[in-house]
Amino acid sequence: MIEVRNLRKVYENVLALDDVSFEVSEGEAFAFLGPNGAGKTTTIKILMGFIYPDLGYAKIFGKDVFRHGKEIRKRIGYLPEEMGFYDQLSAYENLNFYARLFGVPKAEREKRIEESLERVSLLERKDSPVREYSHGMKQRLGIAQSLINNPDLLIYDEPTSGLDPRSSYEIREMIKGFVKEGKTLFLSSHLLYEVQQICETVAIINKGKIVVKDEIKNLSKMMSGKSIKVTIRCLNLNEELIERAKKVKGVRRVRIDGNNLIAMVEDEETIASVISSMVKAGGKITSVKEESPGLEEIFLKLTGD
Numbered sequence: 001m002i003e004v005r006n007l008r009k010v011y012e013n014v015l016a017l018d019d020v021s022f023e024v025s026e027g028e029a030f031a032f033l034g035p036n037g038a039g040k041t042t043t044i045k046i047l048m049g050f051i052y053p054d055l056g057y058a059k060i061f062g063k064d065v066f067r068h069g070k071e072i073r074k075r076i077g078y079l080p081e082e083m084g085f086y087d088q089l090s091a092y093e094n095l096n097f098y099a100r101l102f103g104v105p106k107a108e109r110e111k112r113i114e115e116s117l118e119r120v121s122l123l124e125r126k127d128s129p130v131r132e133y134s135h136g137m138k139q140r141l142g143i144a145q146s147l148i149n150n151p152d153l154l155i156y157d158e159p160t161s162g163l164d165p166r167s168s169y170e171i172r173e174m175i176k177g178f179v180k181e182g183k184t185l186f187l188s189s190h191l192l193y194e195v196q197q198i199c200e201t202v203a204i205i206n207k208g209k210i211v212v213k214d215e216i217k218n219l220s221k222m223m224s225g226k227s228i229k230v231t232i233r234c235l236n237l238n239e240e241l242i243e244r245a246k247k248v249k250g251v252r253r254v255r256i257d258g259n260n261l262i263a264m265v266e267d268e269e270t271i272a273s274v275i276s277s278m279v280k281a282g283g284k285i286t287s288v289k290e291e292s293p294g295l296e297e298i299f300l301k302l303t304g305d
Ligand SMILES: Nc1ncnc2c1ncn2[C@@H]1O[C@H](COP(=O)(O)OP(=O)(O)OP(=O)(O)O)[C@@H](O)[C@H]1O
Pocket: 011, 012, 014, 015, 016, 034, 035, 036, 037, 038, 039, 040, 041, 042, 043, 081, 190
């Protein structure tokens, strides 16, 4: 569904992409993982036909993204890094604007807008101006916007960035639902535990270069045998929540320090399970800090850096 070959992009004197190639098949949930400045957004802008590469090409649905951009974008749901809305207009009016841009026929618009808002639990707030929306609500509205044209392919650029654990969790659940329905997903993120929950394949990009392309489960295997130390800050930490965390498969040791639950766990998947079991039991998690070995260690291993 996506074919990217030998992309190179130089901004003035920054080499943002250096010989980037990958493919994404139909129905696949593909993670594009990398730290800040790695080249994720640059790659997405090329896929969307917004900027030209210096070398290489990108094809989506078998067609060149520059020659057939308009036709291709009709079938893509795109969530940019920073979504722009008209603040004084309501959520409904903003989506109506996007629906018209996408050429959704008038007779279908209302239904399509309401369905999209329903998917992200914003239907009740459809008439509020966007300036009254929280960051999390705006992000959900961005997701509603990406669904307005009933796309086959979703391209999401760090959909949970800046969100609290509960909002991130909700957005991840939504995205998982879209994948289940058969949409193809290209998900850019810098969070390994996030992409592990949603995607089956991953390409890791670092300093403009793809350093690994593999199934996520193989990456997890590479990291197995080592413990990850994770500090989960929970405002209402209590015995029940601690017991829940201890019971999660893969948790090796737990100690408590004030509102912090500090655990040694088997892998990143375990961190995700601990967080979701605590959130489900009403835990108010405000931060999760992961210490070695995490994504950095994988980078170090793969780049010898
Ligand atoms: N318009 C631009 N002009 C000059 N340099 C740019 C421009 N856009 C990006 N860069 C540089 O290109 C590199 C890749 O940036 P890019 O935005 O693609 O990274 P990213 O992986 O999306 O990072 P983040 O996780 O912070 O969003 C960085 O070094 C960045 O500073």
